[in-house]
Amino acid sequence: MDKITRKTSFEQWFSPINLQLFEENVKTLKLDHYTKKLTTESFLKLLLFSQLKEVESLHAISDWLFNDQLQHETELNSISVSQLSRRLNGMPPQLFQSIFLDLVAQIHDKTHYSKLVMPLKIIDSSTLPLSLANHRWAEFRKTKAGVKLHLRLVFMEKGISYPEKAVLTNAKEHDRNQLEVMVDDKECMYVFDRGYLDYDRFDRMTDDGYFFLSRLRKNAVIREIYDFKLEEDSPVLSDQMVLIGTTQNRAENYFRLLKVVDSKGNVLHLITNRFDLSPEEVSEMYKSRWAIELFFKWIKQHLNIKKFYGQSEFAIHNQVYIAMIVFCLNVLVQINTESKRTILQISRLLRASLWKPAYIWLLKIEGKGAS
Structure with missing residues (x-):
């Protein structure tokens, strides 16, 4: 400057x-x-x-x-x-919105990746509550109103992350409905949580050449195909090739299932269609999700959207x-x-x-x- x-x-x-x-x-x-x-x-x-x-x-x-x-x-x-x-x-x-997108383009031009395996783009949403009495157009429950901010966040090195794409909908809109809107780049890795689980869409993303990493529900039906060997000192509990879903609702592609322990001691089940990364790299990629949680927390605490x-x-x-x-x-x-x-x-x-x-x-x- x-x-x-x-x-x-x-x-x-x-x-x-x-x-x-x-x-x-x-x-x-x-x-x-x-x-x-x-x-x-x-x-x-x-x-x-x-x-x-x-x-x-x-x-x-x-x-x-x-x-x-x-x-x-x-x-x-x-x-x-x-x-x-x-x-x-x-x-x-x-x-x-046009000003926002132009600023995003400027940030794109000034940032680059060097150490990351590939760009990470994190997808999530957050509900912004509204008064039902004053915002009838945003009703999503009998006693509540709100809008939902669906966001794609670019996660960079050196702690830099920034919103890249945003869609505002009524709060009753399901996260899964926005996944196809948010996924449009084959040169990155999409990271998202369980709210976006959809086996059919996972198949389509894989067939179309998009890479993703998500969290799988612990009660998901899986069939182990192959158990990858882990290093003795690996923090990852298991690394498997699996089929996911029941006979009636099963994904057609093989996926990779990893079990890792988070900072609170909880076991997370991670699902991805990337087989070329080490289990440690996959685990680190999922940890990047904290960036979008911090963004939502920051924007609600420090920007004036608590009261419209x-x-x-x-x-x-x-x-x-x-x-x-x-x-x-x-x-x-x-x-x-x-x-x-x-x-x-x-x-x-x-x-x-x-x-x-x-x-x-x-x-x-x-x-x-x-x-």
Whole structure:
């Protein structure tokens, strides 16, 4: 990153957003037609600022515009809650989704694999609860409402991981229904949990040349075909070639079943269609699933999606995409500075130095500033 700059820390952090692409989409969607005050760019900056500061409501966002620096950054001296609400509820989520995907592409260009056997892409989902009284469109039980974030996370070396693909559905959508949407790359290893178990799909993935690693239920019916020999000091309990399923519901391909012990002492049954890796490599690959659990935990704890600003489907989806844009911008800072700091540490330092010169923030991230 260029340290000799007059930009504020916020401007530097915001700079990877492709404003040309953004403006083209705004023009195509006609979002700023007849807009006199709250432009789409100003609204985007307000939402990003609100995520960083964990601002709890649209009323609070409106009040924050008493801040001189925020006024300068957004070119707004005030805005009503009703204007913010109309924007949030009327903004097509595809605009913020396009920003998210462009940031993902930038991260792709700046990262590479060296030690990993092949790229790991972790698939999982998380339900974001909503009030049934205010979100009838998201009902999934008699007394509950919610949306489900289906996510594909790229797991990199050096502790870097980032969301690559996201789909938002009603919470009642089953995980298995999204597996084919999430699987589209034959040059990687997909890792997912038991919620995606589907023997027919495992067969199709294998026949089509996709690699996967999943967890099998302990009560699954298996037939051992071959028992691979393990090294004496191997942490893996067993390594077998098996057929899975009953006579009525059996996968046609042979798969590899490994039994490993997790950090809590539980025995896990792992199923994969890779036979060319060592059992230890397969076991380590499955451990990478912790990265997506950490992502969901982080995004719920540190990004402002615990309380949503709006009630419409557009409003909810927009806020989730803004949260992921924030995460990707922080990942780009981590990559560009080659920092050993975590995403949480980078975010905290940014909040503390939002309107200070960018070089001060960058030096601090790189461990060169005052302690």
